[in-house]
Amino acid sequence: MNSKVVTRFGVAALLFGNRRGMTARGGAMKPFNSSRFYSTIYYVALFAGLVIPQMAQAQWEAIVGAQNHTKSRQAQGFFPNELWIHAGDTVSWTFDSDTDHTLTFLKTSPPPQVRPPAVVGCPGPTVDGSSFDGTACVNSGSLVKGKTYSVTFPTVGNYKLVCLVHANMTGVVHVLPLSDALPHHQGFYDEQAEDQVKDLLLHQDEDASRDADSSKLSVTAGSGEIVATGGGSSTLSVMRFMSHDIVIHAGQTVEWTNTDPVTAHTITFGPEPLNLIPPSSNVTLDEDLARHATINAPTDVVHSGFIVAQPQDRIGLVQSPLAPLGTVTRFRVTFTHAGVFPYICALHDGLGMKGQVTVLP
Numbered sequence: 001m002n003s004k005v006v007t008r009f010g011v012a013a014l015l016f017g018n019r020r021g022m023t024a025r026g027g028a029m030k031p032f033n034s035s036r037f038y039s040t041i042y043y044v045a046l047f048a049g050l051v052i053p054q055m056a057q058a059q060w061e062a063i064v065g066a067q068n069h070t071k072s073r074q075a076q077g078f079f080p081n082e083l084w085i086h087a088g089d090t091v092s093w094t095f096d097s098d099t100d101h102t103l104t105f106l107k108t109s110p111p112p113q114v115r116p117p118a119v120v121g122c123p124g125p126t127v128d129g130s131s132f133d134g135t136a137c138v139n140s141g142s143l144v145k146g147k148t149y150s151v152t153f154p155t156v157g158n159y160k161l162v163c164l165v166h167a168n169m170t171g172v173v174h175v176l177p178l179s180d181a182l183p184h185h186q187g188f189y190d191e192q193a194e195d196q197v198k199d200l201l202l203h204q205d206e207d208a209s210r211d212a213d214s215s216k217l218s219v220t221a222g223s224g225e226i227v228a229t230g231g232g233s234s235t236l237s238v239m240r241f242m243s244h245d246i247v248i249h250a251g252q253t254v255e256w257t258n259t260d261p262v263t264a265h266t267i268t269f270g271p272e273p274l275n276l277i278p279p280s281s282n283v284t285l286d287e288d289l290a291r292h293a294t295i296n297a298p299t300d301v302v303h304s305g306f307i308v309a310q311p312q313d314r315i316g317l318v319q320s321p322l323a324p325l326g327t328v329t330r331f332r333v334t335f336t337h338a339g340v341f342p343y344i345c346a347l348h349d350g351l352g353m354k355g356q357v358t359v360l361p
Contacts (some may be wrong), residue, residue: 001347007046013031013346016044016188016328021055025354026056030163030328031143034100042098043216045329046186050359052234057086057089057090058085058086058089058090059089059090059091059092060083060085060089060090060091060092060186060189060190061091061092061093061094061186061189061190061269062078062080062083062091062092062093062094062095063078063094063095063096063193063196063197064078064079064094064095064096064097064103064143064163065077065094065095065096065097065101065145066096066097066136066200066201067096067097067098067099067100067182067201067351068226069199070352071233071239071351071352072095072235072238072239072240072351072352073200073201073236073237073238074099074237074238074239074351075097075196075197075200075201075234075235075236076097076099076101076163076166076168076169076234076235076236076237076263077169077171077196077200077232077233077234077235078093078161078163078169078171078232078234079192079193079194079196079197079234080171080192080193080196080229080231081170081171081172081196081229081231081232081233081234082171082172082173082174082231083171083172083173083174083189084174084176084182084183084184085152085153085173085174085175085176085182085224086175086176086177086178086180086182087153087155087156087167087175087176087177087178088131088151088152088153088154088178089152089153089175089304090150090151090153091150091151091153091173091252092148092149092150093140093148093150093151094146094147094148094151095143095144095145095146095147095148096145097144097145098144098145098350099144099165099239099348099351100118100142100143100165100352101119101142101143101144101145101163101165101166101169102118102140102141102142102143102163102164102165103120103136103140103143103161104122104139104161104162104164105132105135105137105138105159105161105162106122106137106152106160106162106164107122107134107135107136107137108134108159108160109134109135110306113137114204115162115164116136116164118142118164118165118230119163120164121138121139121141121164122138122139122164123138123146124139125140125141126138126139126140127324128140128148128149128150129150129151130151130152131150131151131152131153131154131158131314132151132152132153132159133153133154133155134159136158136282138151138235139164140177142165144185151161151295153173153175155175156175156176156177156238157175157313158172158174158175158288159172159173159175160171160228160232161173161232162174166235166262167233167262168226168233168235168261168262168264168274168351169232169234170231170232170233171231171232172231172232181339196229196234199227200234200236201236212339216243216246217246217252217253217254217255218243218254218255218256218257219243219246219254219255219256219257219355220240220242220243220256220257220258220259221240221241221256221257221258221259221265221267221307221331221345222237222239222240222241222258222259222260222263222265222345222348222353223237223238223242223259223260224236224237224238224259224260224261224262224263225261226262227259228279235261235262235263237260237262237263238260239345239348239351239352239353240352240353240355241256241345241354241355244300244338244354244355244356245355245356246357246358247356247357247358247360248258248335248357248358248359248360249359249360249361250335250336250337250338250359250360250361251334251335251336252330252334252335252359253333253334253335254332254333254335254357255290255330255331255332256304256307256330256331256332257330258307258308258309258329258330259329260308260309261309262308262309262346263308264306264307264308265308265345265347265348265353266303266304266305266306266307266344266346267301267302267303267304267307267331267333267343267345267349268302268303268304268343268344268345268346269295269301269302269303269333269341269343270299270300270301270303270337271300271301271341271345272303273303273343274347276303276305276346277305277306279303279305280293280299280301280303280305281301282302283302283303283304286332287327288330289330290328290330290331291304291305291307291330291331291332292332292333292334293331293332293333293334294330294333294334294336295335295336295341296336296337297337297339298339298340298341300323302333303346304331307315307328307329307330307331309329310328310329313327324353333357335359336359337358337359338360338361339359340356340357340358340359340360341357341358342355343355343356
């Protein structure tokens with residue numbers, strides 16, 4: 001991936017490089033015609049003056065999100081999440097993950113825009129290739145792997161970009177005057193993006209060892225971490241149930257805990273409900289605010305609702321009381337009869353986030 005910049009010198013060489021005092025045609029030499037030569041120079045100069053400003057604008061490239069080959073690890077960030085470009089340049093972001101993301105620049109001119117949820121947008125998506133100068137929101141809408149979205153920056157300034165789906169997924173584009181030298185080239189950004197993705201996706205943790213132990217009565221429902229640079233923050237989210245296939249006895253209770261700092265998950269037995277956020281009506285609340293359900297048969301339908309960190313644990317969110325309507329990080333199910341009970345995360349089952357509880361007599 002290379003930035004494509006056509007310089008004035010390059011255009012001049014292209015237009016004038018083959019001009020000489022004599023020209024050859026069919027082996028005969030034609031005398032120099034001064035009036036035609038100067039007329040040609042005039043029109044060539046006029047053409048160059050019109051097209052060079054547009055041709056001198058650069059096209060930069062970056063990516064949104066990344067994942068490993070099993071889709072179990074999702075790097076939720078802009079890579080790289082900091083760019084320096086010139087006014088008039090365009091940045092094209094390629095979405096490289098099966099998880100939904102948005103590429104959003106919120107309005108910063110008075111009054112500044114409050115960051116909305118993804119379903120609201122700013123409002124809705126805007127056309128690919130839109131210009132952003134801080135006076136109106138630009139938003140890709142939710143996009144997945146293989147899609148691209150470009151933004152042109154006509155005005156000098158520093159512009160934050162965010163993902164409306166993932167709270168700790170931010171970056172910045174620094175737009176400099178044409179007279180300022182840029183600190184980096186496209187090759188640098190390609191290498192930086194690759195390094196940032198590798199640092200997240202290859203981070204070692206205890207997933208394998210926790211997966212090997214199916215005798216416990218607890219399941220980790222996803223895990224993750226937040227990392228930051230001077231340009232913003234990114235998140236690694238492990239989209240798996242650790243110890244996902246668990247064996248217990250009738251009468252025992254299994255507890256799922258979400259240890260991801262920002263990403264929500266669900267524990268869903270049976271069909272997915274239309275509204276994934278609230279729990280099903282057969283879910284109650286324990287004294288320690290963990291949600292709790294009882295399953296008597298494999299045909300029972302139970303949905304945990306969103307299991308995610310409290311707003312008090314996350315930056316920039318309105319605080320909520322620790323009450324039934326608040327978010328919780330734990331979900332428990334008591335199994336009263338023997339059977340095989342498959343379950344999924346209704347948000348990320350397409351990425352392979354599934355499990356099974358085998359209940360013995």
